[in-house]
Amino acid sequence: MDPASNQMSQWAQQNKDNSPATLSAGQPVDNLTESMTVGPRGPIVLNDLVLINNLASFDRERVPERVVHAKGSGAFGYFEVTTDYLAQFCRAKMFDKVGKRTPMLARFSQVSLESGSADTVRDPRGFALKFYTEEGNWDMVGNNTPIFFISDPMLFPSLIHVNKRNPVTHLKDPNMKWDFFSLRPESVHQVTRLYHDLGTPDGWRHMDGFGSHTFKNVNSKGEAFFVKYHFRTDQGVKNLPAAKAAEIAGMDPDYATRDLFNAIAEGNCPSWTLYVQVATPEQVKQFPFNPFDVTKVWSEEDYPLKEVGRFTLNKNPTNWHMDIESAAFNPGNLVPGIEPSPDKMLQARLFSYGDTQRYRLGPNHEQLPVNRPLNFPNPNYQKDGPQRVDNQDGKPNYFPNSFNGPGEAPSAAWDVNDTASGNVARYPIDTDHYWQCKAMWDQMTPDEQDRLTTNMAESVKMAAEPIRNRWYGVLEKVDKTYASQVHQKVDQAHKEGNIVGAVTLA
Ligand code: HEM
Known part of the structure; x- marks a missing residue:
């Protein structure tokens, strides 16, 4: 039997005392x-x-499941610095020496459906990393895609509602989804990636991860840079053909969870290499598009990927509820040298995660073992509340004080040269949604294009005609062949009366 199936017998062999409950x-x-x-x-x-x-x-x-990314699993491991490249741009101590190791936790997930959903559904995959650094926890909460569907956080609840269940039928509803995507054409780049082979990765070990947003890094001289994080799988990228993904969803819905657990238990520890793209504040001013727009990638020719380090997962959870379900990844967990960029989506995420976690896990969730920083019990002036396990002993509970209470670290201040100015208003997003998607389409082989349009047609065919037509209009702005391939395949399906699709899988 494989290690995951054998877990109970293994425990029994190691625990023979049978002490009373x-x-x-x-x-x-x-x-x-x-x-x-x-x-x-x-x-x-x-x-x-x-x-x-x-x-x-x-x-x-039960604690409430995550409102998104409810199905997932993960493992512990370590990050090791392999080059001194990032140290010149970032003063975070975890990058300061080649060979330095930082303990970490990774959690991979599906986005849309419930905690019981299948691991092989067509969906982006979450790629959440928690680094327990000597300066506190840095959480890099990314996806397996360098881009996202929207660029204004106001739309995030709607994006998620249309990808979850219809509130009356409790079914996935292609009308809701394609209505939203066709009304928000900035989604077309990410939607294209989703219906490409990359939308059904072969487990979590065979996919890349991305910080997706642009982040700010600040070095020890106080100079700021803008950075994109890329985690390339050392196992090689492997995707599942759509039919295989659907078959596995029925036969072994926990496919990716099992694959990760068994690989680590058998000593076949997966790893990912971290690369960065770096631009100076002057360079980002010259970008021909908004460099902080998460629906777009940065050119790898102009901003080449440079290696920084590698993380390896070598320890399975020993208590899934405590290690994985109770893990609270929060883009607002940053360490000195790593700061948010003005990306509106990232800015909103700084609020949303801690907020949901105070509801999902409780106000003191950062005291749970999996979320504790290395310096726990960490000194501050926070006290009391439900489930608090460290209450600052006899330290003064007010600041300033004359009794040696915890002080300040001015060196931890964010970029002191940061300036932002403008009128306070609600601004529309940029409208240049199509050119990067067109470049992606042009780079695909005809076979890849064919599979993409087949996958997409399988879902689009189930939407109402006016919505379908609006979506073809969006695709036409990317590429006329792209639009006509999807259109023709949908029409063909309607002609054959074949309009029932694998709704939950698309
Ligand atoms: C305004 C935009 C967004 C909002 C408001 C938002 C909100 C949330 C919330 C509330 C959770 C549940 C957290 C928990 O219960 O612990 C979550 C999970 C997650 N989000 Fe987002 N999200 C946004 C965009 C993104 C983007 C752009 C990415 C990737 C680049 C992303 C990646 C993730 C991941 C990986 C998780 C699961 C973390 C885990 O494994 O526990 N989200 N998000």
Whole structure:
């Protein structure tokens, strides 16, 4: 049997003492199978503390699942610096020496559906990394794609609603999805990538990861740079043909979870190499497009990828609920030298994750073992509240104070030369949505184009005609052949009466 299937027997071999179970407050339990009743068929008595203790615990077993990226798993490992390239642009201590290792956690996920959904659905994949650095935690919460569907965070809840379930039928609804995409043409670049082979990666070990946003890095001289993070899989990129992905979704919906667990358990530890693209503030001013727009990539010719380091995952979770479900990845967890760029999406994410995690896991979720920084218990003036386990001992609970309470670190200040000015208003996004998507289409082989348009037609065919026509209009602005291929395949399906598709898989 593979390691994942064998987990229970392995535990039994290592734990032979069979010690008695206890109530949650530690008292031994006399009986684990029979509730206490009045006579053999009588009602249960309220003083059956064993039953009440067990049910009360069971009744509270779930924390709310993540509102997005609910299905996923992950593993622990380490990041190792392999070049001194980034140290000249970034003062974060985790990059300051070749050979330096930083412990970390990775979680990979599907985006749209529930915690029970299949691992091989067509969806972007989450690529969330938590680095436990000596200066606190840095969370790099990316995806397996360098771009995103939208560039203004105001639209994020709608984007997610159309990709989840219709609120009346509780079904995936192609009308909702294609209505939204066709009304928001900035999505076309990411939608193209989604219906390409890359939309169904072969597990998580065989996909690349991206920070996607542009970030700011600041070096020890206080100079700022703009940076994109790319994590290239050392296992090689492998994708599943659409039919195979659908078959696996039925046969083994936990395919990627199992693959990652078994690979690590067998010592076949996956790794990814970190590369960066770096631009100076002067260079980003010269960009012919908004360099902070997450629907666009930076040219790798103008801004070549430079190697920085590698992370390796070598330890499976030992308690999935505590290690993975309770993990709180937050783009607002930044360390000195790594700052947000003005990307509006990233700015909104700085708020949204901590906010949802205070609801999902509780206000003191950063004290859970998986989220604790290396310097836990870390000194500050925060106290009390539900489930707090470190309460600052006898330290003063106010600042300033004359009793040696924790002080300030002026060197941790963000880019002191940062200037932003302009009228406070709601600004429309840029309208140059098509040219990067066109370049992507042009780089594909005819076979790739054919598979892309087949995959897309499989889903578009289920939307209403006016919505389909609007979508063809968007594709035409990218490339006329692209639009006509999708249009023809949809028409053909309608002619054949073949309009029922694998809705949940597209
Ligand atoms: C305004 C835009 C966005 C908002 C408001 C948003 C919000 C959220 C929320 C509320 C969660 C659940 C977090 C939790 O329960 O722990 C989440 C998870 C996640 N998001 Fe976003 N998101 C946005 C855009 C993005 C983008 C652009 C990316 C990738 C580049 C991304 C990647 C992820 C990942 C990987 C997770 C799962 C983290 C984990 O494994 O726990 N999100 N997002």
